Amino acid sequence: MNLYAFGKALVKGALSPLYRFEVIGAENFPKEGGILLCANHIHALDPPVVGMTAPRTVHFMAKEELFKLPVLGPILPQVNAFPVKRGMSDREALRMALKILKGGDVVGLFPEGTRSTDGVLKKGLSGAGFFALRGNADVVPCAIIGPYKMFRKVKVVYGEPLRMEPFRERKASADEVTEQIMASIQALLDQYSKK
Known part of the structure; x- marks a missing residue:
């Protein structure tokens, strides 16, 4: 078992007794090909929870400061996280994500x-x-619906992929695509928050 799979099992074992996780739409996740997984962010546990529930291995961008922490820092690269400098253009992180x-x-x-x-x-x-x-x-939008309260339900909803080819063909801007991604996450939040 590689460290990512071990970490996934460890997180599941640690968090499942504390929260009632409900995963919706995992079947929407393409089984192959490059995917940008975009989720809302409401809690520090969001990255491990998404990593635990996503059907495929996820490489997370994580803020550079986390890699300098004594215990967590050395583990992050082993579970496919890579650093990004916040507040500036980080060419190395850009290259890594695109690769x-x-x-x-x-x-x-x-x-x-x-x-x-x-x-x-x-x-x-x-x-x-x-x-x-x-x-x-393509982009898979994800909505995390809390709150993270002990023994309460936390929903992780994976939406249908957003196909990027039409945006590329008409040379859409990065801002326009980001707005579309956020609208898709908001639609999932609206649809599943009340259920």
């Missing part, structure tokens, strides 16, 4: 760039649209 997508794998990111303190979806950063357009990948 993963073009190699037919999954990159996970939270387009809001930071956690939403009130649970309301914020404006997405244009990087999401950039990766979707340049990475030869």
Whole structure:
């Protein structure tokens, strides 16, 4: 068992007794090809929860500071996370994400760039649209619906993939694509929050 699979099992074992996870739409996840997985961000547990519930291995962009932490730092690269500098153009992170997508794998990111303190979806950063357009990948929107309260339900909803080819053909901007991604996440939040 590789470290990613071990970590996934470990997270599932640690979190499943605390929260009632409901995964919806896993069948929407393409079985192959590059995928940009975009989710809303409401809690520090979002990355491991998405990694635990996604049907495929996810390579997460994580803020550079996390890689400097004593225990967590050395583990992150082993579970397919790679660092990104916040607040500036990080060419190395851009190259890494595009390489993963073009190699037919999954990159996970939270387009809001930071956690939403009130649970309301914020404006997405244009990087999401950039990766979707340049990475030869389609986008799977994901809605995480909490709150993370002990023994309460946490829903993780995977929507139908957004095909990027039409956007590429008409040379859509990264901002336009990001807006479409955020609208898809919002639609999932609207549809499943009340159920």
